[in-house]
Amino acid sequence: MTDVTFILRDGSREVVDIAEGMSVMQGAILNDVRGIDGECGGCLSCATCHVYVESLEAGELPPMGEDENGLLDGVAAERRPNSRLGCQLLAAPGLKGLVVRVPERQV
Template identity: 55%
Template sequence: MPQIRFVQPSGAAEVVDVPAGTSVMLAAIRNGVRGIEAECGGCLDCATCHVYVDEASLAALPPLGDQEEAVLAAVAAERRPTSRLGCQVIAPAGTMTLTVHVPERQL
């Protein structure tokens, strides 16, 4: 079963087990992870599930699409090369741990 490791701006981290195919956003909401607002509920519309994917995890993900790229232009926190929207990042099948860093702010 895949895991998602959420790292807070303070450095505190929590790891949650998720079924393959679960989005980072949904995993955060279901597990009460602070810092993921998800105002649009995963409709690729609001950018409040912005995360920074750890460089080691980035290679396991498909590249971002045009719509995600456009929405990322409106993130509240600094946009980085590893910025992704949690609603678009899906936990891959297998036993890997996907590490994401939560930005200091979403709004």
């Protein structure tokens, strides 16, 4: 299990245990994290699981693929250098201490 901390729109924090191999988006949806929509179910076609990566205690994020990069160009909230799609971040030991901020809007 990987603990992921979500900073919600109101500034509150929600810590979710996500099973290894499950995406950050899936973990958020299964735990009713407000602000993560995941409309496409993780098929990399909607960008409603956009998050801002605030910190990572150990390890590093997987590299961003071309499709993810393209979808981030059309997100509803501001794209920032730390923008990622939650569907592309899979829980693994290298994501220990992952903290992500939910953007102001997804659509």
